Amino acid sequence: MSRTDLAFGSRQRLPSSIVISTVWRILTRQIDTNQAQDDTVLREACTQARYGSDREPARKAMAATRGDYDRRARYVRVLAESTAGGLGSRVDRTTGRVDTDAAWTDQWAARAPNNPDAQLVRAHSLMSRAWEVRGGDWASAVRPEQWAEFHRLLELAGQVNDLARHLAPEDPTPWANQLELMIDQGASTEEIEETWRELTRLDPWHRQGHALKLTYHCKKWGGSHEAMFDFARSVAAAAPAGSPLHVLPVCAAAEWALWEHDRESPDSTADEIGQRWRQDPIMQSDLDNALSLWFHQPANRHADWLNDANFLAYGLARTGRDADAAPVFASIGRYMTTVPWSWWGDRVRGDAAFIRARRRARRAA
Template identity: 80%
Template sequence: MISTVWRLLTRQIDTNPAQDDAVLREACTQARYGSDDGPARAALAATRGDHDRRARYVRVLAESTAGGLGSRIDRTTGRVDTTAAWTDRWAARTPTNPDAQLVRARSLMARAWEVRGGDWAATVRPEQWAEFGRLLHLAEQVNDVAMRLAPEDPTPWAIRLDLMVDQSAPPEDVEETWRELIRRDPWHREGHVQKLTYHCRKWGGSHEAMFGFARSVAATAPAGSPLHVLPVRAAAEWALWEQERETPGATAEEIGQRWQQDPVLQSDLDNALEQWFRQPAGRHADWLNDLNFLAYGLARTGRDADAAPVFASIGRYVTGVPWAWWGDTRGDAAFIRARRRARAASSRA
């Protein structure tokens, strides 16, 4: 009976990274399973000039290679075949196409992380680190080609910033890349998310630097900008570190209570609601991803009534992160529980 109910509940969610974008979903499906990269090429070409959508399409198309032929480790060499994925073949066919090089660079990063795994660094084996490093180095080389082919596009600079986080690059190199990125697009959403990650404690930063960056950006971002969600992302990172590393004996509920009782963290949630969610600016490319972070923050701090309209906007499109940070491996259960509480709070209001 319980398993039947759970199957019915999970049918009400959708974890596809393309979410409700029918064009992107079809492009990923055709490229990965239909051996036709034409829809992907057309979809990505249409994003030129729309920086946030371009960053999203590059990321999601690249992630479609994970788990496929191009991410399997050869048992003889101990390496991933970097010629087998559709992104590898596209880039080889069109070496002067910046779109192809961007997606391949991102694809190599996705495959590197598949080799490494998402656990804490102490659990990664030496051979995993070696292949992780090799794939990231190759991704860096491919991304440099994309930079030369499209010098005014901020997308490869955001990818370079992500690579620098993964490779623990020197701070001065990170800051130089950051300056180049925001020169091309001062409010580049994905670039700001990568810079926030760079400041996270789990990547050698600190809570102070992370929150300082997030709040300084939110303080100057225009109304309706998704960058108002950055401090909420920072709080989610803080909560993860606290429950996994700083105070591993603490329950998720105890961390949530600390989040709830901190007036500054609550102010960050209020700001995201007022300056982003309730603004009439309309959807941006990664709207659903940012909604999931906002709903997560509200749910973890017991603000179920505030979370109800956010969940309504999310619909069925749940993201693994940050919901898996609540203790559930995939995040499905945490999302469903939180959504149920929010709906109950809304019905009582």
Template identity: 80%
Template sequence: MILTVWRLLTRQIDINPAQDDAVLREARTQARYGSDIGPARKALAATRDDYDRRARYVRVLAESTARGLGSRVDRTTGRVDTDAAWTDGWASRAPADPDAQLVRARSLMARAWGVRGGDWAATVRPEQWAEFHRLLDLARQVNDRAMRLAPEDPTPWVNRLDIMIDESAPLEDVEETWRELTKRDPWHQQGHVLRLTYHCRKWSGSHEAMFGFARSVAATAPTGSPLLVLPVRAAAEWALWEQERASPAGTADEISRRWREDPVMQSDLDNALSRWFHQPATRHADWLDDANFLAYGLVRTGRDAEAAPVFASIGRYTTSVPWSWWGLGRGDTAFLRARRRARRAA
């Protein structure tokens, strides 16, 4: 019975982080399970002039090492193995290849989060923090090597910004990294998402700083730009904080009602729909991630019929975030429930 239900679910959803990118799926599968890094090397080499896709490829390939063979813990020292993952071997064999160093740096970051876990900081044990920071320090060293090897590439600066967020770096240090990143790519999608994360209340900022950044970027972003979705991402972060930290005794429905009744947040959804989703623009690398955020915002605020075409465009490719933030149990369950609502309303 359980197997039958699982097969039914897997026909409806696809949680592979490579999503509908056949090249990335093959590269990830071969590197992770077949020990053949040839497809990964070839795929990354093809992104040298496509920074948007490059950032995604580095992230998805690197995260395949988290909680895998490359994340074994030494029982004597309590440390995570930093030599066993395919990314470690590739970087060791190709010390002058910026692609190899980028992916290894990112994989060390993923392994650091595997140690820390995704819970709130107060629940993390001291020994987890120690190993988390050790892995991030090593990731920084490897990433600095990638910077020297590819000085014009914004991707190492994306990695650096992510590490700074993980360590709650001072704003002036973040600003310096931000200047270097945007000098190389002013509209870098993942870079902007990370900067938004830095401003979140759960990290180093506040609701006001987060929404201020998101809306200022969206106000100047060109039509069709994925940066028009930033305020919707901000609203999802706001809802998570309010639901789990500010009003833990409240319900997800109460947070959804507040979101629905806020005219500015509704305007943000309107803007993302009209100026991004309904525009015949070329799909950027993280398009499905942004579409999941847009569908989430629409359904949480009762705009089910408007969410229907967004779900149709997503197809099977659900993302854990933000659906796991709704408070309805598993993220895939929340996605399927929301999609059914939207289909009925269409």
């Protein structure tokens, strides 16, 4: 967009602050990265708990998910992550520690010690705050004091999660939390597999659990590309039609591209990675299967549907399949997810990559 366009026909040069604010208003109308997305109940619960000091909407929202384990996993994650950057994430300048009593999740759990919902959300909140302390850099860039606080918070999260598991023994959600904790803490393969068996016993097609197991197999977590793709494709091959697990191989490809661009071939361009995908018949088959066996199925939308749609749109866009991507983008609307769009590469912002890919798809429709 030129400055002439922004000035509605005027050729006068605008101050940079006006240009930036105008572009920002346009972008924020086009995208919405709130993790609650189009779930108005979840949005209100997060907002009221974090900013309005009213935990009742969160309590009611979580109580309504009992028995609906797909939605329950999402609500736990999104409610917990609403604490990131807030009061409960502030680091004490004297001790260097995060306050683990001040967040609304801490206060809810303290006042409802026998409520598994409160304990689940607090456990995941502590995990989110641990990652906020650690940061998103590669392990070699994390300072010793960050590692110490990271592990302290994860250990506390494990204790709280154990209580949640005791309070709700038939709920797979604490086992998904446990799997994530074990991956974060570098647990042994035997411990990971034991947790995995219990999780899948309670819910054989648990979406978040499978996404976490994929993470465990990623090269960045000590796995390998081969193990990651083998897991993703074997799960997709066995999953019933309509299952979001048909998108898992596309998620694996996005992980591969991130590693390739950041670690193996940092000088490669996003277009070069896209070209490799276009020339890979197995990758094209993965995209075809995700479209036909999940996206075009008449099944009801699962809780993290928009997240999976973003991964599918990302895969289609990177391979130049803009016409196929058009209905996927139409279903997403403005609800862009930061991951995987922030992985595009070439120093392109995630929102810019999303908007550019969506524009190409609309033109190809």
